Amino acid sequence: MMTEEEARDVVIETLKNIAPEIAHEDLRHDRPLRYQVDLDSMDWLNFLLGLNKRLGIEIPESDYSRLITLDDVVDYLLSKVG
Template sequence: MTKEQIRETVFRVLGQIAPEANLNHLKPDRSIRDQMDLDSMDLLNFVVGLHKELQVEIPESDYPKLSTLNGCFDYLASRKNAA
């Protein structure tokens, strides 16, 4: 799976959680949660969405690695391509 596909998936899932947000304004190295004002239920739905789209198991202890966009891309690429 290419980095571009992972990127698209992440944006699609975020878009489902917060349809009103402008994702183009997100800074890739800052907390997604802070920038989009997400709560724990949103974050859970984010992880569930990634799991459904990419079929990767994401243990709870790895949630911190998903806190920024860059973190998401790296983590998901390593999980997806290792599988």
């Protein structure tokens, strides 16, 4: 069982592996993530692979449309792992 806070921490940590320069406090959790962090498609795939490795969950491409904001990603992870 993972709490929302734990899920958020995992997401931020995984994100920092891709974009070490991001400042957590500057991120708006309710706005599209990829624009804010400037993730290209390779970064995005690596981000999802990072979550996959960390939590052992498969994230099919058909779910990408549900993963827009950081809040979306956290909710998604909770629904998969929770």
